[in-house]
Amino acid sequence: MPELFMNGRGRDAVTLVGGAPLATPVLEDALTRAPRLLAADGGADACLARGLVPERVVGDMDSLSPEAARRFADRLVPVPEQDSTDFAKALRGLDAPFVLAVGFLAARVDHALAAFSHLAERGGAAPPAILLSEHDCIALLPPRIDLALQPGDRVSLWPLGPVRARSSGLRWPLEGIALDPAGRVGTSNRAEGAVRLECRGPCLLILDHARLPALLAGLGRGAAPG
Template sequence: MNKLIVEQDFPVTLVGGGALDPDDLAVARSVAPVVVAADGGANTALKHGVTPDFVIGDLDSISAGTQAELGAARLLHVPEQDTTDFDKALRAVSVPLVLAVGFLGARIDHQLAALNVLMQPHPSPCILVGEHEILFHLRHPVSVPTDEGDVVSLFPMRTVTGVSDGLQWPIQGLTLDPMHQIGTSNRAVGPCSLRSDGPGLIVILPKKHLLAVVDTFIRRPEPEA
């Protein structure tokens, strides 16, 4: 399924059915007021008083009551079982940025699946918002006003190299690889900048930098995969 359901020049909030801080949902909606739910994320959105504009997924987790409240026009049923609802939703939107809440926490298998989805060549870049951190696939250079001592973790999902500035342990000259050298628990010595020489690097930052990273994404065009 590659049909675009949402195509616009503004960011979108994507809600999953996992652990969700209502403050994170409020912050995401302040930047991205159009809300898309991934299947059972519709139940979560309504629980927090937010009516999703669209629901995308195989619809095996959305309650009958939620379906009735939203109406059939908002529901996009994608029956295939080869991909997650997170993946299905990202394939259906083309926007400058997706802010994804409710996809981290609780089950570790769901978190690992979410990281796998970030690696896929979707139309839109995505930031995953967790309880304490944000995660994104480094697909273009970013600069973040990190503070001295902030934890900056870099996890390679494949072999990748890159360049950093403002980290206690720079990554230039390293070959990062999930089976060998990883880059978790690095620390900022001040504002930092990061660039990878190809796809495959997950950046994990303190959640306090969410809006700064959002600004970085929406000011820079996303390169073609």
């Protein structure tokens, strides 16, 4: 399957649509930054409902409606194995600067948790994937990131294993604090301005959706916000 995505368009970022409920403004925002459109299984129905045609529809096809299967028959990339999620299947072998994944956070909690686990499994593999909802943008925290944030901005860290982190620019510094999903987590911290985070261990960074430009810039995938 990976060679299907090596189509000479790797310079364009990708919007990947999942099957969870999706607010149209979130999809529109993603497409302005990541114009290539892919769907993971039932995400094709969200595309169909909005008159959009994905480049590919990837997954085990157990959530795809008959109408979407018919309309996008020439774009289906079936991956029948059940050892990975459709989110993971769609990212496999994908050639792009980054991926904005929408329609993965607003329905079943187990699906969202599986997406988080896959981010940890991928580690620093390219392309970096950011999960978007109306309220949040979520990415795996790299070993070091600088974020051009504003005072009062929410900065939440959610460890996916034992994590050691250092920070500057946070209201409650992380120096010397061990984070763990079964112990202390780092939700609802606040920026006092520009923030630097250094991290050892798998950890999610959760920012307000409006801070997506700052996150992309921090990941080296966009211009620093003014």
